[in-house]
Amino acid sequence: MSKKDIEYVLKTVKEKDVKFIRLWFTDVLGFLKSFAITQDEFEGALHEGMGFDGSSIEGYARIEESDMMAMPDPSTFTILPFSGGEDTVVARMFCDIQEPDGKPYCGDPRYALRQNLAKAKEMGYTFLVGPELEFFYFADSTPETRTLDAGGYFDLTPLDVASNLRRDTILSLQKMEIPVEFSHHEVAPSQHEIDLRYAEALKMADSAMTYRLTVKEIAMKHGVYASFMPKPLFAQNGSGMHTHQSLFEDSKNAFFDANDEYHLSKIAKSYIAGLLTHAREICLVVAQWVNSYKRLVPGYEAPVYVSWARRNRSALVRVPMYKVGKEKATRAEFRCPDPACNPYLAFSVMLAAGLKGIREGYELPEPVEEDIFHMTEAERQKRGIISLPGSLGEAIAETEKSDLVCEALGDHIFEKFIDNKKIEWDNYRVHVSQFELENYLPIL
Numbered sequence: 001m002s003k004k005d006i007e008y009v010l011k012t013v014k015e016k017d018v019k020f021i022r023l024w025f026t027d028v029l030g031f032l033k034s035f036a037i038t039q040d041e042f043e044g045a046l047h048e049g050m051g052f053d054g055s056s057i058e059g060y061a062r063i064e065e066s067d068m069m070a071m072p073d074p075s076t077f078t079i080l081p082f083s084g085g086e087d088t089v090v091a092r093m094f095c096d097i098q099e100p101d102g103k104p105y106c107g108d109p110r111y112a113l114r115q116n117l118a119k120a121k122e123m124g125y126t127f128l129v130g131p132e133l134e135f136f137y138f139a140d141s142t143p144e145t146r147t148l149d150a151g152g153y154f155d156l157t158p159l160d161v162a163s164n165l166r167r168d169t170i171l172s173l174q175k176m177e178i179p180v181e182f183s184h185h186e187v188a189p190s191q192h193e194i195d196l197r198y199a200e201a202l203k204m205a206d207s208a209m210t211y212r213l214t215v216k217e218i219a220m221k222h223g224v225y226a227s228f229m230p231k232p233l234f235a236q237n238g239s240g241m242h243t244h245q246s247l248f249e250d251s252k253n254a255f256f257d258a259n260d261e262y263h264l265s266k267i268a269k270s271y272i273a274g275l276l277t278h279a280r281e282i283c284l285v286v287a288q289w290v291n292s293y294k295r296l297v298p299g300y301e302a303p304v305y306v307s308w309a310r311r312n313r314s315a316l317v318r319v320p321m322y323k324v325g326k327e328k329a330t331r332a333e334f335r336c337p338d339p340a341c342n343p344y345l346a347f348s349v350m351l352a353a354g355l356k357g358i359r360e361g362y363e364l365p366e367p368v369e370e371d372i373f374h375m376t377e378a379e380r381q382k383r384g385i386i387s388l389p390g391s392l393g394e395a396i397a398e399t400e401k402s403d404l405v406c407e408a409l410g411d412h413i414f415e416k417f418i419d420n421k422k423i424e425w426d427n428y429r430v431h432v433s434q435f436e437l438e439n440y441l442p443i444l
Contacts (some may be wrong), residue, residue: 005074006046013039013091018078022092023050023070024080024209026414027058029288030342032209034092035070046072049098058420060097060107068105070095071131080216081175084365094195094206106412109344110207116348116408120355124245125254127351130181131197131208133339134239135215136232137162137190138225146188148224161162162192167437169194169218174220176214178207178217188236198244200333201351203272205343212339230287230338238302241286241339245350246331247271256330262310262319263330264365269364272308272317272332274357275350276365279306279316279336281402282349283388284395284421285409286337293391295338300371303335307368307384314372316388323426345409345417352408393425 020036023045025341027033035052054068055062062415076094083090097108104111120127139146148162165185172289173180186193194215196207212228213225219226231238247254247267255268262270295302301313310314318333332354337346356362365384372385380386393401396418399405406414 004047005027005077007072008078009045009046009093009112012077013042016089016091018042018079018089018091020088020090021045021072021079022083022090023072023095024092025070025095025097026209026342026344027060028107028109028342028343028345028413029058029420030109030209030340031058032213033057035211036090040257046074050094052107053101054097054107059418060105063212067100068099069098069102071098073303078176081172082214082221088368092210094209095222106410107416109342109413110202110205110349112409112413113344113348114349115410121353122180122245122360123355125355126249127347128198128246128248129201129347130196130244131204131337131339131343132193132195132242132244133208133211133228133238134186134191134193134241135226135228136188136239137165137192137219138227138232139190140223140225142250143225143227146186147233149185150189152184165222165224166192166194168222169215172214172218173211176210176302178210186237186239188233188238191237191239191350203348203368205347208343230292230340232288233288236301237412239339240295240335241337241341241346243286243337243346243350244331245334245354247354253327253330255332256327258327264319264364267358268332269328270357270360270362271317271354272357273362273364274334274353274355275317275334276306276308277354277357277362278349278402278404280386280395280398281405282353282399283336284392284399285349285417286334286341286346287395287404288341288417288421289338290392290424292338292340293389293395296336296388296390305380306388307372307374307383308332308364309367309369312367312369312371315368319367345413348408349405352404392421392428396425 021042022034022036024034049069049071052068053066054067070238072095078092084302097105099105113165138150170180181195181197183194215226298304307315308317310319310321317357366411
């Protein structure tokens, strides 16, 4: 926390007459938590933090260890363009969660990501990410699945429907200094995407959390509902969060090698090999819900098979070829995450897998440019192509035995996350669905 940042924030609060400052943080599952303080309390909060009851936050402390401190991060201060009224200015700041004695709290997802970024820094790297978060708009302000349009990929929908929604969302993000690259209609009806410009991973995780809330807030103002549920519509594409990632050494892209046939350095190849090698065990963190595995099925543009390619979008990892041979554009795109994950934890495990590949010199296999969806099981086995977990239960079993994920998240988050996912899976397994009633009740 720099003195310059604190002075800037205090000056801005007075000049803009900010009435309320919302302090944001996330629970283990990635749900945004918030409480507001007034301008009078703000300076004290910046220096000393604000206390709260951690026992009510998913994955945080037990009742007998419930006292927590939310320490605002001044670098995340911004005015919220969609909160308050004409005479009420509201700002937000992300917080780092601490123990009462000032030590970082091991259950804070933001701290987990900081720890992994520190490991990358020790190796000389800065971790940059650019996630593509997809989502759906539905024609009601309550959670229903009545679509706004029947559009498809890059279609221009009527200007009074989704284009205005995306425009207002982008303008709000830009007011909060979150750069947007572009936006468009996605493949499924009423499905959309707004892409954020790549940034350092902690800053991007904060931006992703802000993005999700902004999309929902703007949708509500227009009387519709926005959802980041991975697979809300049957027989349609689900929503992904393809995550473009690279490592930089100062201003140099460590993934780039002008002399390599794929323009990939040995570092990049080992990093990608790390993503592939550990894909099954990190899948639970990047695709963390029962519904996530309704998206990860063959035939709907979601990756199922563990392989890499350049043009092939059925592969798990893709090396985009939009700007071949351009150093700063060289990156790996990890395609199985969905936008309902906890970005702090998702970025942590992706980075941990890649760094392990670098440290241990993993070898990258040849790319698979054929459409893997059309291969037979025998052909995939011959090529050594394995599948991602097919259900939340299978993903839990893979992650539960993963030393890599445990180290990346820390023992506390790892155990709390696994426990929560087991409860979710058990609740899903005992549920009797409409599908079962319609197909089995009449004949059994």
